[in-house]
Amino acid sequence: xxxxxxxxxxxxxxxxxxxxxxxxxxxxxxxxxxxxxxxxxxxxxxxxxxxxxxxxxxxxxxxxxxxxxxxxxxxxxxxxxxxxxxxxxxxxxxxxxxxxxxxxxxxxxxxxxxxxxxxxxxxxxxxxxxxxxxxxxxxxxxxxxxxxxxxxxxxxxxxxxxxxxxxxxxxxxxxxxxxxxxxxxxxxxxxxxxxxxxxxxxxxxxxxxxxxxxxxxxxxxxxxxxxxxxxxxxxxxxxxxxxxxxxxxxxxxxxxxxxxxxxxxxxxxxxxxxxxxxxxxxxxxxxxxxxxxxxxxxxxxxxxxxxxxxxxxxxxxxxxxxxxxxxxxxxxxxxxxxxxxxxxxx
Amino acid sequence: xxxxxxxxxxxxxxxxxxxxxxxxxxxxxxxxxxxxxxxxxxxxxxxxxxxxxxxxxxxxxxxxxxxxxxxxxxxxxxxxxxxxxxxxxxxxxxxxxxxxxxxxxxxxxxxxxxxxxxxxxxxxxxxxxxxxxxxxxxxxxxxxxxxxxxxxxxxxxxxxxxxxxxxxxxxxxxxxxxxxxxxxxxxxxxxxxxxxxxxxxxxxxxxxxxxxxxxxxxxxxxxxxxxxxxxxxxxxxxxxxxxxxxxxxxxxxxxxxxxxxxxxxxxxxxxxxxxxxxxxxxxxxxxxx
Numbered sequence: 001x002x003x004x005x006x007x008x009x010x011x012x013x014x015x016x017x018x019x020x021x022x023x024x025x026x027x028x029x030x031x032x033x034x035x036x037x038x039x040x041x042x043x044x045x046x047x048x049x050x051x052x053x054x055x056x057x058x059x060x061x062x063x064x065x066x067x068x069x070x071x072x073x074x075x076x077x078x079x080x081x082x083x084x085x086x087x088x089x090x091x092x093x094x095x096x097x098x099x100x101x102x103x104x105x106x107x108x109x110x111x112x113x114x115x116x117x118x119x120x121x122x123x124x125x126x127x128x129x130x131x132x133x134x135x136x137x138x139x140x141x142x143x144x145x146x147x148x149x150x151x152x153x154x155x156x157x158x159x160x161x162x163x164x165x166x167x168x169x170x171x172x173x174x175x176x177x178x179x180x181x182x183x184x185x186x187x188x189x190x191x192x193x194x195x196x197x198x199x200x201x202x203x204x205x206x207x208x209x210x211x212x213x214x215x216x217x218x219x220x221x222x223x224x225x226x227x228x229x230x231x232x233x234x235x236x237x238x239x240x241x242x243x244x245x246x247x248x249x250x251x252x253x254x255x256x257x258x259x260x261x262x263x264x265x266x267x268x269x270x271x272x273x274x275x276x277x278x279x280x281x282x283x284x285x286x287x288x289x290x291x292x293x294x295x296x297x298x299x300x301x302x303x304x305x306x307x308x309x310x311x312x313x314x315x316x317x318x319x320x321x322x323x324x325x326x327x328x329x330x331x332x333x334x335x336x337x338x339x340x341x342x343x344x345x346x
Numbered sequence: 347x348x349x350x351x352x353x354x355x356x357x358x359x360x361x362x363x364x365x366x367x368x369x370x371x372x373x374x375x376x377x378x379x380x381x382x383x384x385x386x387x388x389x390x391x392x393x394x395x396x397x398x399x400x401x402x403x404x405x406x407x408x409x410x411x412x413x414x415x416x417x418x419x420x421x422x423x424x425x426x427x428x429x430x431x432x433x434x435x436x437x438x439x440x441x442x443x444x445x446x447x448x449x450x451x452x453x454x455x456x457x458x459x460x461x462x463x464x465x466x467x468x469x470x471x472x473x474x475x476x477x478x479x480x481x482x483x484x485x486x487x488x489x490x491x492x493x494x495x496x497x498x499x500x501x502x503x504x505x506x507x508x509x510x511x512x513x514x515x516x517x518x519x520x521x522x523x524x525x526x527x528x529x530x531x532x533x534x535x536x537x538x539x540x541x542x543x544x545x546x547x548x549x550x551x552x553x554x555x556x557x558x559x560x561x562x563x564x565x566x567x568x569x570x571x572x573x574x575x576x577x578x579x580x581x582x583x584x585x586x587x588x589x590x591x592x593x594x595x596x597x598x599x600x601x602x603x604x605x606x607x608x609x610x611x612x613x614x615x616x617x618x619x620x621x622x623x624x625x626x627x628x629x630x631x632x633x634x635x
Contacts, residue, residue: 062500124620128379132568133615136569143610146605147602237425251404255443258439262436266436298444305431305437309433309434310434311437
C-alpha cells in the first residue's frame with residue numbers, strides 16, 4: 001500500500017515537473033484528453049466523421065513532415081503513398097477478402113515498397129529537382145490506373161470495401177487512437193539519434209557525409225518510414241470511405257498535404273497534426289457557402305502566412321514559451337528566471 | 347498520321363517551352379517555385395474568352411490586351427502575398443499553391459466549370475499530304491517561336507537581361523554591384539507572368555478553356571524544366587519538344603493513349619534523370635552550403 005502511494009506521489013511529482021510547467025505540453029495533454037473523451041459528451045455522427053477524417057489526414061500530413069520537413073527532401077508527390085496504399089488495401093479486401101486489420105498494414109507495406117522504388121532514383125537529385133520529379137510519380141500511376149480500368153475500376157475507382165468496424169464510435173476510437181499513437185511514434189523517431197541525423201541532413205548534407213554517415217541510407221529510411229505512415233492513413237481512408245479512387249492520386253492531394261504541413265509549421269510533427277485539426281474542420285465550416293469554400297480556404301492560408309510565415313503552431317509556441325539563453329531549456333513566457341539554471345530571461 | 351504527330355509536337359512543345367522558360371526565369375532569379383504560373387496562363391485564356399464572347403472584341407486585340415491585366419494581377423499578387431514572405435521558402439511555396447487555388451476558384455465562380463471554346467484568330471486551313479493544318483496552329487507555332495527569340499534577346503543582349511542573369515547567378519554579389527535585387531525580382535516576375543499570359547493567349551483557341559486547365563500544363567512544365575536542366579533556356583526548349591513529341595506519339599499510336607500520355611512523358615523524364623541527374627543541359631553546381 002505504501003509502495004503504491006509512493007509511486008502515485010512520484011507520478012504526480014513527475015507530472016507536475018514535466019508536464020504542467022510548460023503550456024505547450026499542457027495543450028498536448030488536453031488535446032489527447034479532448035479526443036479520447038469527446039464521445040462521452042456527444043456522439044453526433046457528423047462531428048465524429050469530421051474528426052475521423054481529420055485524424056486520417058493528420059497521420060498523412062505528419063508523415064510528410066517526417067520526410068520533407070526533417071530530411072529536407074521536398075516531396076511533391078506524397079499522394080503516391082496514400083494512393084498506392086488505398087488501392088492495395090482495396091484490391092486485397094475485394095479480391096482476397098482480407099479484413100481491414102490485414103489489408104491496411106499490407107497496403108502500408110506496399111507504400112513502403114513504393115517509397116523504395118521512387119526513393120532509389122530520386123536520391124540522386126537535390127532540392128527543387130527532387131521536388132519537381134516526385135510530383136511526376138502519382139501522375140504516372142494515375143495514368144496507369146485510368147489505362148487498366150478492368151483491374152482498378154478506372155474513373156469510378158474500387159468501391160464496396162468492408163467497413164473499418166461495425167459502428168461510427170468504434171471507427172472513431174480506432175482512427176483517433178491510431179493517430180495519437182502513430183503521431184507519438186513519429187515524434188519519438190524524430191527525437192532519437194536517427195531524427196538527429198535527419199535534421200543534420202537537411203542542414204548540411206556534405207558535413208554529415210564527411211562525418212562518415214551514409215546519408216543515402218538514411219534518406220531511403222526516411223522515404224520508407226514516411227511511406228509506411230502515409231500508407232496507413234491511405235488504407236484507413238479507403239476503408240472508412242469504402243472507396244479507393246483516382247482522386248487519391250491527384251495533384252491536389254499532394255498539394256493539400258504540403259499546405260497542411262507548412263501551414264502548421266514543418267520540422268515539428270505536432271505542427272501538421274495541429275494544422276489538420278484546425279484547417280479540416282474550418283473547411284467543413286465553410287460548407288455553408290459551398291461555392292466559396294475553397295476560395296475562402298485559400299485566402300485564409302494566404303492571409304495567415306503573411307503574419308506567421310514559419311507556420312501557425314511554432315508561432316503560438318514562441319508566444320507562450322521562451323528559450324533560456326544559457327541552457328536552451330524552454331520556459332513559460334511569464335517566468336523571469338529559467339526554471340533549470342536560474343539565468344535571467346528577457 | 348506522321349504529320350499529325352509532328353503538328354501536335356510542335357504546338358504542345360512550343361507552349362511547354364514558353365511556360366518552362368517563364369517558370370525557370372523566376373525560379374532562377376528569386377528562388378520562387380511558382381506553382382501559380384500556369385494559373386496565370388489559364389487567366390489569360392479566360393480573358394480572351396471574356397473579350398471575344400462577352401464583349402465582342404476583335405480576337406487579335408483581345409490577345410494582346412489579355413497580357414496586360416494578367417501581368418498586372420501577377421505583379422500585384424507578387425507584391426502583396428509573396429514579396430513579404432520571400433525569406434521563408436516553404437511559406438512562398440504554399441502561398442503560390444494557395445494563389446493558384448484561389449484563381450481556380452474565382453474562375454469557377456465567375457464562369458462556372460463549363461468547358462468553353464475560343465474562336466480562332468485566323469480562320470481556314472490548308473491540306474498538306476491529306477492532313478488538315480489550321481492556320482491557327484501555324485500562327486500559334488510562329489508566335490511562340492518569335493516570343494522565345496525575343497526572350498533570348500532580352501536575356502542575352504540587353505542590360506536588363508544581364509542584371510537578371512547575374513542576379514540568378516549570385517544574388518548577394520549582384521546586389522553589391524549596384525543592382526536593385528528586389529526590383530530585378532519584380533521585373534522578372536512581370537516578364538515571367540507576361541510569358542505565361544502570352545502562352546495562354548496563343549494556345550487558348552486550340553485548347554478547351556475550363557477552370558482546371560492549369561493542372562496538366564503545370565506538371566508538364568515542371569517536367570520540362572527538370573528534363574532540360576534548371577536555368578537553361580536551350581534545355582527548356584529542347585526538353586519541351588522532346589516531351590511534346592512523346593505525348594503526341596503516345597496519343598496517336600497507343601490505344602487508351604490519352605490517359606497514358608502524361609505517364610509516358612514523365613517516365614522519359616525520370617529515365618533521363620537517372621542517367622544525368624542535372625538534366626540534359628543543366629550545369630552540375632557545386633553543392634550550395
